[in-house]
Amino acid sequence: MKLGERLRGVVDNLSGAGEIQRLVAENDLLRERERLAYVYVRSKVNQLLRVMGTLPLRAEELNDSTLLELDPIGIIADAFAQVLDHLNDTNDKLKLANDEIQAILTAANVGILVLDAEMKVQAFNPKLREMFLPAGIDVIGSACSEVLCGQDIPPADCTFAKVMASKIGLQRQEWALKGCHYDVAAAPIKNRFGEITHAVLVYNEVTDRKRMMESLQESEEMFRTLLENSRDMVQGVTPDGTFLYVNRAWRQALGYGEDEIDRLTIHDIIHPDCREHCLGFFQALLSTGKGGEIEAVFVSRDGTTLPVKGNVSCNFRDGKPLVTCGIFHRADVGQSCL
Amino acid sequence: MDKEQKTPQIIEFDIRGQLCPATLLIALKELNRCKEQLHNGEIQLVFKTDNRDATITIPDAAENMGYGVEVRRVDNYYLLVVEQGHS
Structure with missing residues (x-):
């Protein structure tokens, strides 16, 4: 530094002009930081408002000072806390309901099968496995026609296909498979748009009942013949x-x-x-x-x-x-x- | 024996003239402030609004928070009744 410049610096420090310049610069920096902080707060408030499903804040609606005063982030954070509490409560109830349904499915003495709209196996109870499925083989996601009927293409009288076509529940007497007979009840599960997302099929084996009825009919026929003659x-x-x-x-x-x-x-x-x-x-x-x-x-x-x-x-x-x-x-x- | 059901106290807020998101923020602020009494069924909050958007945003938010909401049309405004949720 030349001697002249060094002397000017000494004179400025002595007069206070340098300190003023530094404070002005620092003030500008703080203003900019504050502006950026408000921009950030607004952007985060708007992000939260979008999550709540409403419109972003308008500058004319809430200026910077009232923005802090109203504390929208605090309001929405508290609201989210309530939403989370409610979700936890709902989850507890759903878990209890799920446990109850699982217990019912396990205890049921009928085979219960849940299929998605693509006819893929989504769930089944132990009785259904006992009735139709080989032990130890995972069939979740497999086509029902392959798993139950043992064929790639569903049979012409497929109960699932009938439910999908009629969109209502139905009951079917004495469906026959591999020498056994079943009463089948089927019901669709629909989403809020009325589209079928799943179907539940309940199989009650009636082979013994059917054989007993046939035996009774034969017996009755024999006695009727005897009496008639x-x-x-x-x-x-x-x-x-x-x-x-x-x-x-x-x-x-x-x-x-x-x-x-x-x-x-x-x-x-x-x-x-x-x-x-x-x-x-x-x-x-x-x-x-x-x-x-x-x-x-x-x-x-x-x-x-x-x-x-x-x-x-x-x-x-x-x-x-x-x-x-x-x-x-x-x-x-x-x-x-x- | 069932507990005796008390008639909840009604607290009314007239937010007509306000637009979204201010309407929602006001409603959420009150729902936060009164959450205990709302959950206990001691009070009902009734918001009067003429902002159609608020008839969707406030009920959606309140239902997500576990409250029951009813929207009624009255003359040229709406009444949004927020109360204890049904379990």
């Missing part, structure tokens, strides 16, 4: 006296057609002279259940009398008479109650 007259009469069943020998002996039986009662076929005896026996049978042999005279459709002898019993359910069963054969006139 019997030479004895067989009748089933309800407590109110109407006929539940009569066999072919009965219809032929009394001359009634099958379509006329529904309109008949026991009173129509008992001879008036025999009615008191027979109806007394009938009432005693209903009240005591004590059956046995009986002689009677029936009247056929054309008025012909038909002395009969037979055996009558009564079936009860819950202590109440259900139906009386009678098996009769023609008797000699001397054997009847006339």
